[in-house]
Amino acid sequence: MIDRLPEGLTGSDLARAALAAAREAAKSRKPARRSTAAVNRGRRRRWSGAGADDRDPQPLGRLVSRMAMDRGWSEQLSGGQVFAKWPQLVGAEVAQHAKPVTLREGELVVQAESTAWATQLRLLQRQLLQQIAKGVGPNVVKRLKVQGPSAPNWRFGPLHAPGRGPRDTYG
Template sequence: MSDQPEQGTPAPEPGAEQELRGVDLARRALEEARAAAKASGKSVGQGRASPRRNLRAGGRRRSGWSGARPDERDPQTLGRLTGSIAKNRGWSTKVAEGMVLGRWSSVVGDDIASHATPMTLKDGVLSIAAESTAWATQLRMLQAQILAKINAAVGQGVVTSVRISGPAAPSWRKGERHVKGRGPRDTYG
């Protein structure tokens, strides 16, 4: 074998470029890009720049990946999603009112919840029914602490005041017709 070209193919001239193909063409393009970047002061092919540096420099964050820190594109808990939906649609006050009635024992504590039941929440006034008159009296003394616990659990302004009532006494008014007076009394003597 000789370094002589075959008959019929012209010999390459010493200063002429050969036609590049495949990998050689890619290498050549990469070298040209590196040279152009070096001339402009940037580095090419040295790895991806940190998204944190780009954010400090005023660049936008890439939309294809979120990185190591929490992002709005990461999976969210169901509670956080429902909270954001309620906030966006204006249901926050209704959800907070439902939390007072639905999570009563976790809002005020097990001791109070075992002796008192929330009945209604209307216009910021929470009606509570106590199981006995003694507990109704005790809850009236604790009214400020109960209101503070509710506001801490569900937010300010959901419950503005508390109305506490004892157990309902039996009614002696039975039927359509009744006689005015003191009600039942001892008639045996």
């Protein structure tokens, strides 16, 4: 290509002549055959342009939810939503008197602050399950187990004396 350039050209004239020679050489060459991998790919990569594309920057929430779906974390994350959104799911009054403790295999254990509230929650169990399913999705919570308040434990340390403990000294 360089041997075809005219003598005595300098600067921009030399650049134009080199460009013209390169274009002529490109026209005279045979087109290269596409490999089978390129043919099978089918779609040629282009710039994304004005429309949305997978190569464009994505919102972080969308990327995290896609990663959770790919790795099978969706069930654990939706179970965590029960704890995070508890007041919105069951209402402010119920959330004030009861709190979720554990969620395992679709069974949510809820601890009430009194036996009266535990009874009330057992009566409202069907409505609470519907509200939770509406808020976080179906089949996240399948059963609801309501516990009342726990009694104090008087056994401290590895050794203890048999009997009722300090209650038997009250008269």
